[in-house]
Amino acid sequence: MKTLERSVLALQELEDRETRTAYFQILIHYIFNVRKDLTKNEVNEFSERIEQTYPEGSEVIMSLREEFIKEGKQQGQQEGIQEGRKEGRLEGRLLQSHEDIYHLLEDRIGEEVGDLSDVVSSIDDLERLSQLKRKLYRAKSTAEIKKLFMEVSE
16 A cells, blocks of 8 residues: 555656556556455545545546446356356257157157156256166167156156
């Protein structure tokens, strides 16, 4: 904080207000980028101390702070969108696995699929669905398939 205050005092010695403001913005940008762990209280304290020595700097800090908050919200939204896409892909893969098993059951045992499809739709783990699909391919009879589904539903 002392180093920052000395920097602000040095900036005040610059005659050109625009240059002084530009350098101050660069300094504040640097601090906010390096110290991403600053709390709201620290930023407020920082802002108050700067306001005492460099009143026009307080406005710059607040506008940059709001800019960073906006960037943080946008980043959070992007992360949410990416997470949603991952979940959507997972849902799509689950649906595809369910459909694969339904078709396999229809081909193997015909009309008796009703109760078994309820068991299939209750499974929301891709690995379990894959194991079930492999076992269904290997099953040699309708009785073996029904036994397999009794084990799965337990």
